[in-house]
Amino acid sequence: DAKTTQPPSMDCAEGRAANLPCNHSTISGNEYVYWYRQIHSQGPQYIIHGLKNNETNEMASLIITEDRKSSTLILPHATLRDTAVYYCIVRVGGGNAGNMLTFGGGTRLMVKP
C-alpha cells in the first residue's frame, strides 16, 4: 500500500471548517483513499473513501487532486466532538481479504471553543 503523509496535529475553531491534508504521491491507479478517525479510547470510525472523484456524505467531504497525489478531508462545521486522530490510508478497494489497512501516525485534530 502507498505511504501517506499527514501533519501530526492541527487546531480548528468550533463551527469552522476543518481541512485535513494528506499526501500520497506514490498512490497506484487501483488504490482508494480512505479516511478514518479515532476518538480517544475508542475503535476507529469510518468516515469516507474515494478513488478519483470528490465524495461527500453526512460526515465529511473528500477532495482528491486530479493527479491523485494528495487529498483533503473537509469537516464543514467542526464541533468539539470532532476532536480525534484522523487517519488517511490508501489501499486497493474491493472485498479482497488481502486489503488490510496500514495505519500511520494520523493527524490529531483539536477543535477548540
Added chain:
Amino acid sequence: GAVVSQHPSRVICKSGTSVKIECRSLDFQATTMFWYRQFPKQSLMLMATSNEGSKATYEQGVEKDKFLINHASLTLSTLTVTSAHPEDSSFYICSALGQTGTQYFGPGTRLLVL
C-alpha cells in the same frame, strides 16, 4: 448499518491466565475480520487476519500460539490471549470487512494484566 461489537470492553486478569475477546458483526456477514493492537500513544498495529472457516494469517512477530484466533461463523471471530503477561496489556481492536471493501471497527477491548 455496519456495526461491529466487542466483548468485553475491558478486562483485568492475573498473569498466566487466558483471556478471550469476542468480535461480532451485528448487521452484516464478514468472511474476513482483522485484529489490531494499540499501545498508549501509538497507532494501530495489525496482528492477524481472520478468515471464516480457515486458519488466521499472522503478521510478522505475532506469536500464533499465544494469540489464538477462531473465526467460526460469518459474524463472530474470537481472539484468545493465552498465558497473558503484563506486556500483553494493550487495547485490542477488531474490524470486519464489508462487501464493498470497507473495514468497520469494533469499540475495542482494554486488557490489563497484573
